[in-house]
Amino acid sequence: MAKQSKRQKKTRVQKAPVGIPKKEHQQRITYMFKVGSLMAAKLKPQVENNLGTFDVLSRSYLRNMELLSKKAVLKLHPNVKRTICKECHRFLLPGLTCKLRLKNYSKAKKDECDILEVSCTCGSVKRYPIGRDEGYKLFSERADVLFDPGTGPSDKP
Numbered sequence: 059m060a061k062q063s064k065r066q067k068k069t070r071v072q073k074a075p076v077g078i079p080k081k082e083h084q085q086r087i088t089y090m091f092k093v094g095s096l097m098a099a100k101l102k103p104q105v106e107n108n109l110g111t112f113d114v115l116s117r118s119y120l121r122n123m124e125l126l127s128k129k130a131v132l133k134l135h136p137n138v139k140r141t142i143c144k145e146c147h148r149f150l151l152p153g154l155t156c157k158l159r160l161k162n163y164s165k166a167k168k169d170e171c172d173i174l175e176v177s178c179t180c181g182s183v184k185r186y187p188i189g190r191d192e193g194y195k196l197f198s199e200r201a202d203v204l205f206d207p208g209t210g211p212s213d214k215p
């Protein structure tokens with residue numbers, strides 16, 4: 059009996075999901091991200107530190123969005139995660155709430171060692187190696203991970 063059940067697990071075909079799991083949570087996360095980014099877009103570039111109402115609202119929406127995604131065990135898309143500061147939950151808009159710099163700390167100044175630095179107004183810095191692999195794709199954008207409802211995960215490289 060036990061061997062038969064193990065065999066059944068191995069040969070089970072992955073089925074397409076019936077509906078969207080945790081649809082209400084995903085809708086709420088999407089709404090909070092939209093509102094948070096809209097509030098951040100209303101910030102004025104001339105104001106020092108941007109501590110106005112829009113900043114507070116934007117940060118609270120984005121913080122609630124992260125908390126909800128953790129509570130509902132839903133992963134945020136990497137593009138969404140990269141637009142939010144982990145320290146202060148600010149929406150990162152270049153020139154407004156963050157600064158983008160291209161750095162190269164290697165002595166030989168090789169192109170492979172280029173680093174994109176995103177520094178938030180709170181002082182936290184994120185670094186992304188952008189020169190290492192030009193054909194790099196995020197995990198969620200790779201073709202072998204994408205789900206095809208007809209056949210399951212595609213086998214294309």
Ligand SMILES: [Zn+2]
Pocket residue numbers: 143144145146147148178179180181182
């Ligand atoms: Zn920050």
